[in-house]
Amino acid sequence: MSTDAMPLRERFTQGLDAPICLTWELTYACNLACVHCLSSSGRRDPMELTPAEARHVVDELADMKVFYVNIGGGEPMLRPDFFDLVGYAVDKKVGVKFSTNGTRLTAERARRLAGMDYVDVQISIDGALASTNDSVRGEGSFAAARTAMDNLAAANFGQFKISVVVTRENVTQLDQFSEIAESYGAQLRLTRFRPSGRGVETWDRLHPTAEQQRMLYHWLLERPDVLTGDSFFHLSALGTPLDGLNLCGAGRVVCLIDPVGDVYACPFVIDKEFLAGNVRHDGGFAGVWRESDLFQSLREPQSAGACASCGSYDACQGGCMAAKFFTGLPLDGPDPECVFGHGEDALAARDAAALPGAAIGHSKVDRHGTPIPVPTPVRFRTRALA
Amino acid sequence: MSITDARVDAPAGEFDPTRAWRVHPQVALRDESFGALAYHYGTRRLLFLKSRALVELVSALDRYDSATAAIEAMVPENERAQYTRALARLAKSEVIDVH
Numbered sequence: 274m275s276t277d278a279m280p281l282r283e284r285f286t287q288g289l290d291a292p293i294c295l296t297w298e299l300t301y302a303c304n305l306a307c308v309h310c311l312s313s314s315g316r317r318d319p320m321e322l323t324p325a326e327a328r329h330v331v332d333e334l335a336d337m338k339v340f341y342v343n344i345g346g347g348e349p350m351l352r353p354d355f356f357d358l359v360g361y362a363v364d365k366k367v368g369v370k371f372s373t374n375g376t377r378l379t380a381e382r383a384r385r386l387a388g389m390d391y392v393d394v395q396i397s398i399d400g401a402l403a404s405t406n407d408s409v410r411g412e413g414s415f416a417a418a419r420t421a422m423d424n425l426a427a428a429n430f431g432q433f434k435i436s437v438v439v440t441r442e443n444v445t446q447l448d449q450f451s452e453i454a455e456s457y458g459a460q461l462r463l464t465r466f467r468p469s470g471r472g473v474e475t476w477d478r479l480h481p482t483a484e485q486q487r488m489l490y491h492w493l494l495e496r497p498d499v500l501t502g503d504s505f506f507h508l509s510a511l512g513t514p515l516d517g518l519n520l521c522g523a524g525r526v527v528c529l530i531d532p533v534g535d536v537y538a539c540p541f542v543i544d545k546e547f548l549a550g551n552v553r554h555d556g557g558f559a560g561v562w563r564e565s566d567l568f569q570s571l572r573e574p575q576s577a578g579a580c581a582s583c584g585s586y587d588a589c590q591g592g593c594m595a596a597k598f599f600t601g602l603p604l605d606g607p608d609p610e611c612v613f614g615h616g617e618d619a620l621a622a623r624d625a626a627a628l629p630g631a632a633i634g635h636s637k638v639d640r641h642g643t644p645i646p647v648p649t650p651v652r653f654r655t656r657a658l659a
Numbered sequence: 660m661s662i663t664d665a666r667v668d669a670p671a672g673e674f675d676p677t678r679a680w681r682v683h684p685q686v687a688l689r690d691e692s693f694g695a696l697a698y699h700y701g702t703r704r705l706l707f708l709k710s711r712a713l714v715e716l717v718s719a720l721d722r723y724d725s726a727t728a729a730i731e732a733m734v735p736e737n738e739r740a741q742y743t744r745a746l747a748r749l750a751k752s753e754v755i756d757v758h
Contacts, residue, residue: 281693281707284691293696293705338689340687340700366687366700368700368703390700393703
């Protein structure tokens with residue numbers, strides 16, 4: 274069919290003129306403090322995009338024919354202009370999929386969302402039981418998420434998504450997550466836990482074991498209806514590829530716009546090493562996407578490095594750049610969760626003192642500037658929110 | 660890195676090439692060097708049209724009384740079977756629908 278022989282995956286690794294989709298974290302403010310938060314969220318950043326600047330970003334995305342954005346945070350519903358911005362985007366045919374902890378998804382807001390086209394909602398839980406979930410997301414957060422799901426169901430929102438980051442503790446509950454999703458007619462979405470943000474501190478104890486990953490791979494293969502955001506492609510080295518493009522799209526077909534307008538290669542690499550530019554600069558988002566040196570270099574052929582001699586490199590592409598970076602592994606070597614155990618060997622050999630850590634963070638601090646321990650309990654407003 | 664939750668395969672749908680077809684009204688096409696991206700706002704599916712010739716054919720469908728007529732006008736004879744199969748796949752995913 275195609276007039277030239279280049280496979281599509283290769284085309285994508287060379288980058289497109291515009292992202293296929295992108296993640297846009299609207300605010301660093303969050304009323305939860307999950308121990309694995311990829312963006313170390315908590316405090317709003319005073320430099321966050323204004324409503325007018327945010328609308329301008331939407332204008333650019335519409336011009337570039339970006340079909341949809343994955344909105345997150347922080348907790349995006351804490352932004353006062355959240356509904357205005359979502360409405361503005363969908364009016365311009367930029368579909369919105371947003372992730373929320375559900376704490377602000379009141380019955381009234383659920384009805385409002387049910388009346389909007391092109392809006393998908395993902396409610397995050399990280400345990401099928403309150404105890405498992407709350408140990409990661411904070412006391413009361415499971416009940417809050419379930420209330421939000423109830424509100425969406427009562428508002429006849431339609432099929433929403435339940436989003437789970439797979440950890441060592443919740444990987445034994447996959448069937449229970451499915452049951453929760455089924456009970457709402459919702460779709461289950463599982464994504465990979467990367468050692469990003471506050472996850473840097475918790476990854477060692479919470480990332481699934483090698484045996485658990487093999488179990489997860491087979492569980493996913495049997496359930497093609499479970500969404501994964503293409504995040505488990507490192508597991509495709511086990512045999513039959515999982516559904517999806519199975520490539521790292523960072524800076525090639527996806528990227529992240531953070532709350533202050535900084536553009537990073539992907540949502541899991543909020544670090545100056547992977548900062549491509551800022552939407553406030555001349556040229557805007559399109560300029561960053563098309564011209565940044567970082568993105569240009571990511572679109573060049575990448576070295577397989579230590580993985581070059583592995584017969585499965587085509588399947589896993591060396592895994593996740595973010596997972597390697599934040600565990601201190603070379604980017605041209607095995608993923609820390611390499612299914613053949615090469616990552617574990619590399620982790621054992623690395624220089625722990627050289628780990629990058631999470632340099633950019635918005636975790637909450639007390640009045641002395643001391644970080645507040647995470648997770649912290651949910652504090653609810655008692656009055657109904659408009 | 661989260662590329663897309665889109666699925667390439669969709670439930671079976673009928674493709675009758677003797678009928679008139681068009682790009683589904685809820686589908687947007689974005690031209691790319693390899694062909695085009697197609698996004699269905701209703702099913703939220705993202706698909707890839709893997710050649711420019713296919714994009715041109717799909718975009719022109721609504722000007723013909725039948726898919727067969729469009730194919731005969733636009734596709735060399737020895738490639739018509741594969742383009743018919745490609746349209747059948749796109750019909751299945753609702754990228755095109757009956758006009």
